[in-house]
Amino acid sequence: MLENTFTERKNTFRENKVVWKNRRTGIMFILPWLIGFAIFSIYPIITSFYYSFTEYNILKPPQWIGLGNYIQLLNDDPLFWKSLYNTLYYAVFSLPLGMVVSLVLAMLLNTKIKGLAIYRTIFYMPTIVPAVASSILWMWLLDPQMGIINAALSYIGIKGPAWLVDPAWAKPALILMSLWGVGGSMVIYLAGLQDVPEELYESAELDGATWWPKIWHITLPMISPTIFFNLIMGLIGSFQYFTQAYIMTGGGPMDSTLFYSLHLFNNAFRYYHMGYASAMAWILFIIILAATLLVFKTSARWVYYGGTNQ
Template sequence: MSSMTRRNLRNGLLFVSPWLIGFAVFSLLPFLLSLYYSFTNYDAVSSPDWVGVGNFSQLFQDVLFWKSIVNTIYYTAFAVPLGIVCGVALALLLNIKIKGMVVYRTIFYLPSIVPVVASSVLWLWLFDPQFGLINSMLNAVGLAGPGWLVDPSWSKPALIVMGLWGVGGSMIIYLAGLQDIPQEMYESAQIDGAVWWHKIVYITLPMISPVIFFNLIMGLIGSFQYFTQAYIITSGGPNDSTLFYSLYLYKNAFSYFHMGLASAMAWILFLLIMAVTLLVFRSSARWVFYGGER
């Protein structure tokens, strides 16, 4: 290498060194240490004691471990599709050119920027079975409201409904995808006699399928790591009906100080998310269309 090339390389490394140091200390090192701790009995105080695959064997025999997986899969199976459907439907409505549409878009987007803790406390009040606004409205029309967060049968559906509160974030992305569709395609379909639902099925959905694919991946990753709302509102109850995987991982790490067990859970979660993501990527060739492909 010439002296100028070496100097440019040195200067470049100096400029990126703060990020490299931060990445090595706060990301790469914890990543590698968690892999080591997953094979040890570690409580964050005493020295790690090597147990091999003992943590994984213990987890596979833990009833709460499997229940947390079932709760997480339940939430993912309903929350992610509902979020996509509601986001696309809302984007279609907000893509209509009428007066004051900017105001409507802002109103629907605002909930997505409300802090999670604040919105969780708000929904905790709304879901109150005796004094909450939702059951009060149901009682006003002669319907008996459910127990919501205090009923094991309704606790997860309540959190799913709460998740739709922030659908405005994905709605903005869908709206951007809708506005990128050439209007000539709709005009040609109109000339050919296509009705509105033909346009949605054969033009709109295929053209925004890359956006749907992106939100699907992000929604799956986020739902498998669902934690904050369940921790604030229910702490896993009632009867462990909202004990999601990340919440159980947190309890093992910071309530029971089973750091080795929590590290093993983190790696299982990593592999599970990786497997689901790869599966969705493999299936995307059948329903995601790019650059006019059909």
């Protein structure tokens, strides 16, 4: 009896030793990533939070001012509200439009037609074009005098707007440009569409369903997790819209394209108000977090997993 107990303990000790050895090996493999994550992610986040309560311009040590940056943002900075409005305007119009266009393209490219791989490649290619190159291209396309878009409109008797130099058309121009990059979302939708069982469509056809009831009652519910994913990613990306506005308009004309991230960038790297920019970054984080949580809260009503509402 004692011998059996001793043998069991000995085996348990050996097993624990092997488990610890494997665990230690795993930790050693991920240690470089953990160190990099701590240095380049966790430390900047903590530092940014501290700087948001200070007056800091890089050249001098930070001085603690408490909630001064946040109070100034909310009460004394008209560009803060202007940039927030521009960002919300862009998100409200570009996100639904981009989701609809990418979904329609994915449904069209999910059919069995000749040369399907070529069409998929063509629609996806703009996604891999660098943002700077695509911005310069669209500056040419949207040129009010020499641009192809206004030239095409003139052929059908429509005088094209001034686009990027007109405050009323600058944001719509950037929203139009955003459709250029829907190929990434299109591919994700396409993957979701290919997972929809064909048997559901066949059963619906036997019951006399036409194309729209099949889309509404089968396609959309079955790919609702994919729609949910693209919605979250698109929402976050819309609130962080920066590169195209920075290159194409610089926030103009008349601050009509001064998006929140661009205003934050100007304060941080043009005016060197690092503490002020840090406060802006944390406000943006709170806004994105609140919007994301709201979408998550509503997802239980319309997102389906495995045919059941979660």
